[in-house]
Amino acid sequence: MTxxxxxxxxxxxxxxxxxxxxxxxxxxVVVAQLLGALxxxxxxxxxxxEIVGGILLGPSLLGAVxxxxxxxxxxxxxxxxxxxxxxxxxxxxMFLVGLELNPRLLQGRIPLASRITAVGVLLPLVLGVGLxxxxxxxxxxxxxxxxxxxxxxxxxxxxxxxxxxxxxxxLRDRGLMAQPLGALAITVxxxxxxxxxxLLAVVVAFSRAGLAWGALASLxxxxxxxxxxxxxxxxxxxWLEARYRAGHELGPLLQALLFGGALLSGAVTxxxxxxxxxxxxxxxxxxxxxxxxxxxxxxxxxxxxLQLLLPLFFAVSGLNTRLGSxxxxxxxxxxLLVLVVAVAGKFAGTWAMARLSGVPGREAQALGWLMxxxxxxxxxxxxxxLGLGVISDELFTIGVLMALVTxxxxxxLLGRLGYGHAGVREGSLRAAAxxxxxxxxx
Numbered sequence: 512m513t514x515x516x517x518x519x520x521x522x523x524x525x526x527x528x529x530x531x532x533x534x535x536x537x538x539x540v541v542v543a544q545l546l547g548a549l550x551x552x553x554x555x556x557x558x559x560x561e562i563v564g565g566i567l568l569g570p571s572l573l574g575a576v577x578x579x580x581x582x583x584x585x586x587x588x589x590x591x592x593x594x595x596x597x598x599x600x601x602x603x604x605m606f607l608v609g610l611e612l613n614p615r616l617l618q619g620r621i622p623l624a625s626r627i628t629a630v631g632v633l634l635p636l637v638l639g640v641g642l643x644x645x646x647x648x649x650x651x652x653x654x655x656x657x658x659x660x661x662x663x664x665x666x667x668x669x670x671x672x673x674x675x676x677x678x679x680x681x682l683r684d685r686g687l688m689a690q691p692l693g694a695l696a697i698t699v700x701x702x703x704x705x706x707x708x709x710l711l712a713v714v715v716a717f718s719r720a721g722l723a724w725g726a727l728a729s730l731x732x733x734x735x736x737x738x739x740x741x742x743x744x745x746x747x748x749x750w751l752e753a754r755y756r757a758g759h760e761l762g763p764l765l766q767a768l769l770f771g772g773a774l775l776s777g778a779v780t781x782x783x784x785x786x787x788x789x790x791x792x793x794x795x796x797x798x799x800x801x802x803x804x805x806x807x808x809x810x811x812x813x814x815x816x817l818q819l820l821l822p823l824f825f826a827v828s829g830l831n832t833r834l835g836s837x838x839x840x841x842x843x844x845x846x847l848l849v850l851v852v853a854v855a856g857k858f859a860g861t862w863a864m865a866r867l868s869g870v871p872g873r874e875a876q877a878l879g880w881l882m883x884x885x886x887x888x889x890x891x892x893x894x895x896x897l898g899l900g901v902i903s904d905e906l907f908t909i910g911v912l913m914a915l916v917t918x919x920x921x922x923x924l925l926g927r928l929g930y931g932h933a934g935v936r937e938g939s940l941r942a943a944a945x946x947x948x949x950x951x952x953x
Contacts, residue, residue: 532592535584536823539593542568543822554684554922556677558886561822562915565829575835585830597827599774600820601891602791603812606773608676609795610805612701623868624695628702630864631882632671635856636710639667642852650845653906661718662906665896668710669910670853674886675704677918681884685930692874692930696881699861703882708792711892712785718899719784729784736779736790740797752799755807766811769798786895821887828890828911831897836905846909853913854920857883873928880924889914 542564550560567573574581585593643663647654654662678700679688687693712733716726755761761769773794780790799805837843862879866872893910896902902910925931 528588531584531586532589535589535593535826536596536819538584539565539568539822539826540819543825544818555919556680556884556886556922558674558677559915559919561825562828562886562890562911564822565825565827566832566834566911567829568826569829569832571829571832571834590827590830593823593830594827596820597824598787600816600822601824602774602777602787603770603816604821604824604887605777605788605791606770606795607809607812607816608704609792610798610808612675612704612796621698623870624698624702626868627699627861627864627878628706631699631857631861632703632706632710634860635670635853636667638852638856639670640664642849643667646845650841653845653903653909654901655903656900661714661899662896662901664714664717665892665902666849666906666910668707668714669885669889669892669896669913670849670856671710672707672885672888672892673700673703673857673882674884674888674918675700677884677886677888678881681881681921681925685925687930692877695870695874696878699878699882704888707888708789711895712789715786715895715899716784718896718901726784732783733780733785733789736776736783737793740776740793744797748797748799752801752804755799755801755804761804761807766808769808770812788891788895824894825890828894831894831904832908832911833904834908834912836908842905842909846912849909850913850916853885854883854917857917877925877928877930880921880928883917884921885914886918889917 543561546560546564546567547557548560550563551557568581568585570578570581573584640663643654643666644659647659647663656662679697682688682693682696688697713726713730716729716733720726720729751761773791776790776794777787778790780793781787798808837846858879861882862875865875865878870878889910893902893907893914897904897907
């Protein structure tokens, strides 16, 4: 009898909670799609509008104008459900990123691209860590807790990364994929992407363990799991490709097992002390590289992930973004400083090494601006850091603004260099021995 009373009291509230979550999901999806389409009309990546949509639905606008409505729409219970769905979307998106990262893109371009990537990642990383340590002395609330080094590493990583999917979309929209600049840019971005995820894995492991030895155990476990997936699943990968080449459809059960494997792989890396996104990314890398099969798997996921689940991740990020928290000249100055260092470090490292490697000036500048696009990848890094408690809400907000600005500025700056949406001219990158072979679909 004592158990029946709470159950009876809770039962009538369950439909209301479900209805509230459905209303929130519907609102987020519609706003994200509307603002994403608006961003595309302004020749900006769709992700810009989707991120802005999440911010507008959060405390920065809706919460400031109608706090009661924002609390009713996105209360604690609804937020937890949105967060779960957003994390699911993030895991499946990382599976798609791993699936689309084609190793053939790297063929013939490794020496030049690896040099540009190394400096283009190392310089902003070092500058970001140095800036974080300076901010700790100037604005200590930006790096909470007693593990300021972990927060500094997160800020450095956030400055060093490039959003591979966003960059690929920019190249496609501007007709650069078949051009030498596009071939080099996509190769550098692919290497940058892999290096950034490895770097983030190290930072997450260190943040969770607090000690280098603890982080090493997590990284070794993750490396072993990667070996199992990338080497141990080769027979399965060959069997899947052979089955598809023979004209047999991949049945619903087999497809469900493949997608479920991404979730389980994410759970394994999370249990190992890194993060669930790495397991999903590795599972995508372990899938067959046969284009028709790969495209079939993508089509099964893209609509649900990109149009439904991923906007929920943006919404959760927007709910954590509080523009009103930057309420002092010092915090505004810190935000501007983060933006300047992030842009300068990424551009200078990429441009300088490209020029030293023989890439002509205009193409080297374009490459530097392209590598500055951060987009969704930046949000992933920031959300992980915020979840671990090593960066504050204020620094999270600064990072989100930095992601928006660095992604939005790429298109106009490319246009000023002559890489517009029409009449794209082929550069002189052939002099730098970069093949002009168009890469496969990303």
